[in-house]
Amino acid sequence: MKALCWHGKHDIRWDTVPDPIIEHPRDAILKVSSCAICGSDLHLFGGFMPGMKCGDVMGHEFMGEVVETGRETGELKVGDRVVVPFTITCGECAQCRRGFFAACERSNRNRDMAAKVFGHTTAGLFGYSHLTGGFAGGQAEYVRVPFADHTHVKVPGNLTDEQVLFLGDILPTGWQAAAQCDIQPEDTVAIWGAGPVGQMALRSAVLLGARQVVMIDRLPDRLSMAQAGGAITVNFDEESVLDRLHELTQGKGPDKCIDAVGMESHVARSLDAMVDRAKQALMLETDRPHVLREMIYVCRAGGILSIPGVYGGLVDKIPMGASMNKGLTWRMGQTHVKRWTDDLLARIAQGQIDPSFVITHTVPLRDGPAMYDTFRAKDDGCVKVVLKP
Known part of the structure; x- marks a missing residue:
């Protein structure tokens, strides 16, 4: 498949990478329909965040259709349309039970490394360095979602991608x-x-x-x-x-x-x-x-x-x-996304807020490397970029 990959400071490339596979019974594979470049992606682009490795797939704001599931994904089924929170959450640990999802104690597979830097582990994050688990991000055609039974927000078909995409982060x-x-x-x-x-x-x-x-x-x-x-x-x-x-x-x-x-x-x-x-x-x-x-x-x-x-x-x-x-x-702190998404999805459906107002650029995913430069320089009135695989 194709994806946007990090190769160093100011170096994002449109690469061919292996297709994701189910690695755990709670995993799901998502076919990405829309993703976005986030302001915090620019911290990686600028070389300010430690723990990145050459070839890491970027992106933590994405949504799409479930195309494959493990045996333990609960009510999440193939064909479901979902937004994926950028914080990967197990839903079962002490922090998740308290609603502090960004501090999930189980989802960061490099939790010992994170604890050495921060004192305690953070949750695993998509596409955001090996300090937060080294998980492949969603600026790609497909993505593996760990703990997918909890790390998703189902969205109705009557709302557009542009209306609901930003439930995953901003x-x-x-x-x-x-x-x-x-x-x-x-x-x-x-x-x-x-x-x-x-x-x-x-x-x-x-x-x-x-x-x-x-x-x-x-x-x-x-x-x-x-x-x-x-x-x-x-x-x-x-x-x-x-x-x-x-x-x-x-x-x-x-x-x-x-x-x-x-x-x-x-x-x-x-x-x-x-x-x-x-x-x-x-x-x-x-x-x-x-x-x-x-x-x-x-x-x-x-x-x-x-x-x-x-x-x-x-x-x-x-x-x-x-x-x-x-x-x-x-x-x-990082956002406890799942704490807020039910309320925010209802507000979108009721017309209280339409987050799509912030989109200034929509381009194919292959144009992502150039759009990183545009977004960073804030050229052409660029506020928010949506990418379409």
Whole structure:
């Protein structure tokens, strides 16, 4: 079969790879109908995440039709149309029973390696390095789904791929980012990063009743998309984020702050960002945490910092004194996708939200390598890319 494979920094190729096979009775094989390039795929593309190997199949946001099942896939049958969460979950361990699916204790087949790096294992993730299991991703014609009896979301035939594809990642990620803010009717929610996750967090915050939502970015196309979703926008290339948030909150600061950027924040005129880039070059720091620093400084005392943006290693000069003395609460982590999908699927079916608004480019899977470059450079107004095998 054909798939998009990682061959090093900025090197994604359209390769021929072996077809997946059933390896365990709880496995299923999926024929992929749609997949997407996610912002966190760019961390792999840019060489920022450890544990990748040459030839690894990319992609963790995908859906399709079940074409083969093992003996223990329960109600999942050949012919079912499913979205696959990016977090592989057994549904049985202590963490899964608590609803902390991204911390599944059984699905990461390299759990000992992950525990050495993170202290405890994470769940297995599709197409996201050998630290998270080394599972082949879904930017392919076919994919093996481990623990398929639990790691799937059945979707009805009356909804298009474009409406439901993002149930596998960016929609529940944006929703979790907003939900863990405990949004109250008088809250101002500030979101850094108007990419796909930020756009979903914005719509989620509006649905959850925030009084006003402020979106911070510098790209006009993305800011226009955010305005269409109900946000007040701040272009950080043209005005001071701190001054504008001070004005919008009568000097109090936003009640809740969401970092939808993660390890690769871009702020050209910021001294701390320039220092971060220099430290990255010297291998003294792995991630660029400008957004985290800014959120700590600007967030109202007693507020909440919600962090769906991916961080992979070490950050420096975090103002913990300010965070502690202001009494800020941090909530973060990979998304517990299955915790949210029943509710979100119902909201899609009812017309409360149509996630397809974020799609700007749809191309054949074979054009994926070029689209990685376009997505990374944010050329041609690119916000979200859907790939069709």
